[in-house]
Amino acid sequence: MNTMRNPGWEWLMAQRWILPALLLIGFGLAFAIPEYNLLNKYVQLVMMYVGINIILTVSLNLVNGYMGEFSLAHAGFMAVGAYTAALLTQKVLPIADYPGLFPLAVLAGGLMAALLGLIVAIPSFKVRGDYLAIITLAFLMIVKSVIENIDYIGGPRGIPGIKKLTTLPWVFFWTVATIWVVRNFVYSKYGRGVLSIREDEIASDLMSVNTRRVKFLAFMVSSFFAGVAGALFAHLLQFISPRVFDIIKTTDVLIMVYLGGIASISGSILGAVLYTVLLEVLRPSNFAALVSWLPDVIFDPLNQYFIRHLGVWRMVIMPLALVLVMLYWPRGIMGLREFRWFVPKRDLDAHHRHVAHGGSHDAPHGH
Amino acid sequence: MSEGIIYWLQQTLNALQLGSIYALIALGYTMVYGILTMINFAHGDVFMVGAFFCFLAAVYLGLPFVPTLLLTMLGAALVGVMIERLAYKPLRNAPRVSAIITALGVGIFLENFTLALAPYPKNIPALLANATWNMGGVSISSLQIIIILLSLGLMFVLDYVVYRTPVGIAMRAISWDKTYVPLMGVPLDLIISVTFAIGAGLAGAAGTMYGLAYPVIDPYMGIMVGWKAFISAVVGGIGNIRGAMIGAFILGGVEIMVAAFFPSTYRDFVAFTLLMLLIVIRPYGILGQPRTQKV
Numbered sequence: 001m002n003t004m005r006n007p008g009w010e011w012l013m014a015q016r017w018i019l020p021a022l023l024l025i026g027f028g029l030a031f032a033i034p035e036y037n038l039l040n041k042y043v044q045l046v047m048m049y050v051g052i053n054i055i056l057t058v059s060l061n062l063v064n065g066y067m068g069e070f071s072l073a074h075a076g077f078m079a080v081g082a083y084t085a086a087l088l089t090q091k092v093l094p095i096a097d098y099p100g101l102f103p104l105a106v107l108a109g110g111l112m113a114a115l116l117g118l119i120v121a122i123p124s125f126k127v128r129g130d131y132l133a134i135i136t137l138a139f140l141m142i143v144k145s146v147i148e149n150i151d152y153i154g155g156p157r158g159i160p161g162i163k164k165l166t167t168l169p170w171v172f173f174w175t176v177a178t179i180w181v182v183r184n185f186v187y188s189k190y191g192r193g194v195l196s197i198r199e200d201e202i203a204s205d206l207m208s209v210n211t212r213r214v215k216f217l218a219f220m221v222s223s224f225f226a227g228v229a230g231a232l233f234a235h236l237l238q239f240i241s242p243r244v245f246d247i248i249k250t251t252d253v254l255i256m257v258y259l260g261g262i263a264s265i266s267g268s269i270l271g272a273v274l275y276t277v278l279l280e281v282l283r284p285s286n287f288a289a290l291v292s293w294l295p296d297v298i299f300d301p302l303n304q305y306f307i308r309h310l311g312v313w314r315m316v317i318m319p320l321a322l323v324l325v326m327l328y329w330p331r332g333i334m335g336l337r338e339f340r341w342f343v344p345k346r347d348l349d350a351h352h353r354h355v356a357h358g359g360s361h362d363a364p365h366g367h
Numbered sequence: 368m369s370e371g372i373i374y375w376l377q378q379t380l381n382a383l384q385l386g387s388i389y390a391l392i393a394l395g396y397t398m399v400y401g402i403l404t405m406i407n408f409a410h411g412d413v414f415m416v417g418a419f420f421c422f423l424a425a426v427y428l429g430l431p432f433v434p435t436l437l438l439t440m441l442g443a444a445l446v447g448v449m450i451e452r453l454a455y456k457p458l459r460n461a462p463r464v465s466a467i468i469t470a471l472g473v474g475i476f477l478e479n480f481t482l483a484l485a486p487y488p489k490n491i492p493a494l495l496a497n498a499t500w501n502m503g504g505v506s507i508s509s510l511q512i513i514i515i516l517l518s519l520g521l522m523f524v525l526d527y528v529v530y531r532t533p534v535g536i537a538m539r540a541i542s543w544d545k546t547y548v549p550l551m552g553v554p555l556d557l558i559i560s561v562t563f564a565i566g567a568g569l570a571g572a573a574g575t576m577y578g579l580a581y582p583v584i585d586p587y588m589g590i591m592v593g594w595k596a597f598i599s600a601v602v603g604g605i606g607n608i609r610g611a612m613i614g615a616f617i618l619g620g621v622e623i624m625v626a627a628f629f630p631s632t633y634r635d636f637v638a639f640t641l642l643m644l645l646i647v648i649r650p651y652g653i654l655g656q657p658r659t660q661k662v
Contacts, residue, residue, distance in 0.1 A: 127650045130400075141635050142640060144635070149630075156632075258465070322472040
């Protein structure tokens with residue numbers, strides 16, 4: 001990145017107080033925006049979706065980016081979290097009297113997903129690469145199929161009328177928690193293990209890395225936060241059904257991970273924000289509002305021939321944009337790089353070396 | 368014949384029909400994987416595009432069955448080669464996941480591009496007169512027989528091409544080694560394009576047959592069928608052509624039999640549980656070769 005050599009940028013990146021400061025401002029805003037309606041409801045909704053997508057992307061990046069597997073199960077873990085939390089708030093917890101119990105439901109959703117994450121981790125001891133991808137895909141389909149066949153939780157009809165308990169502060173809290181946990185995990189002793197598994201599993205085994213424990217942990221942390229995202233998602237959308245969590249949902253998260261770049265927390269945040277916001281901006285009414293300042297001579301034909309058709313074509317434009325990004329930046333926007341704000345101080349030196357060498361991660365799930 | 372046996376025979380016929388459609392698509396997955404070790408996630412959508420080509424040829428050009436089939440295969444093959452040249456070739460030396468994500472992107476593009484042009488599901492007209500015979504209680508439709516025989520015919524042709532012709536030898540050589548085989552005069556780009564053309568052409572044929580068997584087609588039909596075909600390829604041992612055919616018939620058989628003897632909503636559950644078990648027990652598929660990892 002050329003900007004890395006820009007002295008102004010260097011100075012900015014070296015300021016360790018900026019991230020905590022941003023965090024404080026963020027928390028303040030997360031409380032103030034809904035309280036005083038600083039932004040309209042639609043923008044608030046999009047912000048919450050962005051947060052949920054960041055949670056999903058950062059947590060999937062742990063398995064797919066840092067550990068170099070290709071998991072397709074993320075929507076399955078999300079479904080488990082969503083259903084667990086929704087059932088708790090609807091049928092078990094006295095939410096109507098004590099809305100403060102909501103975090104408990106979210107936590108339970110995450111824990112349930114983490115438990116199932118353990119089950120997916122077990123085959124990963126024996127199977128790698130594309131075959132593990134198939135196992136995770138099978139897991140996703142099984143979760144979906146099981147939900148469809150249990151009448152108590154609505155079967156294929158799903159659960160309607162979930163209370164809207166997800167709020168901007170909660171989304172912000174869980175987003176920060178996800179980033180914090182994953183970041184600390186990646187830079188911990190186990191995080192080194194995760195990276196060594198990506199580079200060469202047999203070698204890391206020989207170097208006395210306990211690869212099984214590392215895999216257990218990575219899958220658990222990743223699926224825990226997928227479950228949390230699912231729980232928040234359910235209480236934002238207020239309706240869930242097995243169809244919501246199909247392979248297309250996983251594909252969305254995969255796109256955000258690889259668009260942002262593997263093994264990069266800042267990349268995942270960027271990928272999730274870009275993808276979610278762009279899809280919203282490309283809605284006809286939003287796009288029209290965005291360019292409404294243009295003079296009528298330009299706006300009218302633009303509206304007639306382009307904006308009015310965006311409703312259909314935005315889903316054509318997005319995958320094209322993704323393919324173009326992949327062709328020009330095959331590693332994604334931030335692949336294997338990190339804003340220095342996210343790197344612990346003691347790792348900054350090592351991190352620079354890591355980036356400088358950057359080479360041998362080309363086949364994250366090669367043979 | 369007793370009721371039970373008739374039921375079995377009937378379901379076996381259905382399984383063969385579904386399996387042969389899966390097999391035609393699975394071949395494309397496995398061939399591309401064999402040669403590029405890349406999962407071509409757009410392949411299921413090429414199958415969908417094939418079904419729409421079939422619709423165009425049958426309705427707008429008013430063609431009968433054989434020209435429709437040939438035109439569909441040709442159109443799908445062209446789409447396959449275009450995808451390879453424009454989206455995958457520039458990424459041949461990039462990280463493997465970039466190519467996979469590009470393939471996902473191409474797939475979503477194909478789905479939504481088709482959706483933008485054809486917002487409503489389409490009906491494929493009956494291109495073949497469908498006669499039904501009753502043989503000892505088992506009802507056999509001529510459509511089923513044609514689908515099964517035609518698919519088997521295409522598979523035999525493919526098997527012959529891959530194992531008996533110079534092009535096939537070149538394909539297998541390149542899947543063995545991409546560095547030194549081209550130095551011996553094998554045109555790498557051409558052979559890869561031919562592989563994509565054959566795979567996509569077979570998917571186009573599958574699209575036609577699927578359209579004949581289940582006439583309502585929509586832009587998202589390729590997702591589930593594509594994943595199932597991919598699973599077939601993995602079950603058989605991905606990269607192995609005969610394995611893909613076997614895997615497809617196994618998956619088709621399991622799906623039909625589960626639906627026949629259990630509530631049909633258990634179909635995916637049983638099929639995917641079996642798949643999971645199979646991979647854990649035999650991680651390289653039925654005919655796949657375990658690759659030993661050198662340390």
